[in-house]
Amino acid sequence: MSLLRRTKAAWRAFTASYDATSTGRRSRSWGGVNGGPNAPAASLPTLRNRSRDAVRNDPLADAAIDVAVTNVIGTGIKPQFATSDAGLNKDLAALWLDWTDEADPAGQLDFYGLQALAVRSMIEGGDAFGRFRLRRPEDGLDVPLQIQVLEGEFCPAEKSEMNGANSIISGVEFTPFGSRTAYWFYREHPYDGTNPRMQAGLPVRVPASEVFHLMQVRRPGQVRGEPWLTRALVKLNELAQYDDAELKRKQIAAMFVGFRRRPVPEGMTPEDLAEAWGGGAEIEDGIGHVSLEPGTMQDLEPGEDVEFTAPVDVGGNYEVFLRAQRRLVASAAGVLYEQLTGDYSQVNDRTFRASVNEFRRRCQAWQHHLAVFQMCRPTHRQWMAAAVLSGAVRPPRSMTERDLLRVKWVPQGWSYIHPVQDVQSQQMAVRNGFKSRAEVVSEQGYDAEQIDAEQAADNARADAVGLSYDSDGRRAVSDPTKTTETEGV
Incomplete structure (x- = not known):
């Protein structure tokens, strides 16, 4: 057997075990494209435009982004300073709190609002940037630093060229060793036609140390992000068209219209009829328009007739079909169907807890890998x-x-699904040494040292006036595993 025949036989033997590699009737039209992680950058502007259009006009798209931002950021991912000096940690926390109100150059948001804005811009447009702006002492800021959040359009995805020994890929400049050294930005938003300062100039180079880049990395070597609604855009568009068509069908089916046909008197010409009866329907480009309104009686011209279509009612399948399609949209957006639609009719307590726990694990990954590492730490x-x-x-x-620089970033705590059971399980975990009390407090988004100080102040105030409360940690606490008759009510 020749080498060519042996090679073909070996290839057939290799591909025979994979249905996805077959080229038969079922897979003949399946065309896969082998592209690198940055090959889709050319289509990024189109994806971004369609994503923004969906968010502007489709309530499902807007709700999906709101759900993701609310759960990833909430009221903010806050720092707990962890240097070796406890007094310095307290001073840093106070200074940081004062600075958060000054972080936005526009003065509309605090730092945690900028977190939500950046994450929302990343989800909607694929990526977001933050420009660190140092200020002068005479600006009167507690810390002379502000953050300007920039949409992805500021960094031109089409800019790919060489800059000396460095390479520029989709507006991001890399050293020969592959590290990011600069970003190229327009001075103004390139598509904001309402800005009187709009300059159609070339992008300028900004050192990477002055920028944070927020994006979801899906492939090694990926430079620019993609909108999170990418896999749902086609379905969102077609689902909206289907829903509009069904709504229009219902409107037409609900029209109860009567038609009155009048006999033509002998000897009257069409001109006489038009003058006597007020003319016919409005004519535009040869097409007569007759508006349909509930409860109307429509006169017809002599010889005219109207034929109506009888649209088939989808019956009880409409709600089932929409629910199935919206589940696919929620899955593509990375959120729960119940969160997206507010429909909790198909879940029970156990399935809801399982789905919420899985969604929270996903949000924790987004919080750590994206918000904390790409924005908070820089x-x-x-x-x-x-x-x-x-x-x-x-x-x-x-x-x-x-x-x-030691710091711990703490997101907003999750709400309890079953408050009594959840608190008791946390209490048992601390008592059995499975976790620390400080960790339990951090999971709720609070600082253990601050809570200790507040409890000490509460106890001192109660002691001063001779009061005693069950919340006093100095009192003996009953076994948390034992419940009273009223705890289950």
Whole structure:
């Protein structure tokens, strides 16, 4: 057997075990394209435009983004400073809290509002950028730093070229070693025609140290993100058209219209009829328009007749079909169907708990991999550098930079699904040493040291006036595994 025949036989033997590699009748029209992680960058503007159009006009698309932003950011992912100096941690927390109200150059949002804005822009447009803006001392900021959130359009995805030894891929400049060294931005939004300062100039180079880039990385080597609704855009568009068509069918079916045909008197010409009866229907380009309104009686001209279609009613399948399609949309957007639609009629307590726990794990991954690592940590480094250089923070001389930058980012806590059971399980976990009390407090989005200080103040105030409460941790607490008759009510 020749080498060519042996090669073909080996290839057939290899592909025979994979149905997805067959080229038969079922797979003949299945055309897969082998593209790199940045090959779709050319279609990014179209994807972004369609995603923004869906969010503007489709309530499902807008609700999907709101659900994701609410659960990933909520009221904010907040820092808990963890340097080796407890007094410095307290001062840093107070300074950070004062600065959050000054973080937005426009003065519309605090830092946590900027978090939500950046994440929403990333989900809707594929990626979002933050430009760190250092300010002068005379600007009067607690820390001379502000953050300008930029949409993905500011960085031209079509800009791919060489800049000396560096390569520019989709508006991001890389060193020969593959590290990001700069971003290229337009000075103004390139599609904001209402801005009187709009300049149709070329993008300018901004060092990567002055920028954070928020995007979901789906493939190694991917440079730009894609809108999270990408896999749902076609279905959203077609589903909206179907729903509109069904609504129009219902409107037509609900029209009860009567037609009155009048005899033509002998000897009257069409001109006489038009003058006597007020003319016929409005004519436009040779087409007569007769408006249908409930409860009307429509006169017809002599010889005219009307034939109506009888649209078939979808019956009880309409709701089932919409529910199935909306589940696919929710799955493509990464949220729960119940969250997307507000329809909880198909779930019970167990299935809802299982689905919510799975969704929360997904949100925790988004929080850590995206919001914290790509936005919060770069912001904290820039904030600390600006605070130290401006004299707002004076760390001990012996403290290293690594120690100064130690921080724990804590998202907003999840609401209890079963408050009594959830709190009791946390209490048992702490008592049995499975987790610390500080970790339980952090999971709820609070600081254990702050809670301890508040409890101490509450106890001191109660002792001063001779009051005693069950909330006093110095009192003996009953076994949490034992319930009273009223706890299950």
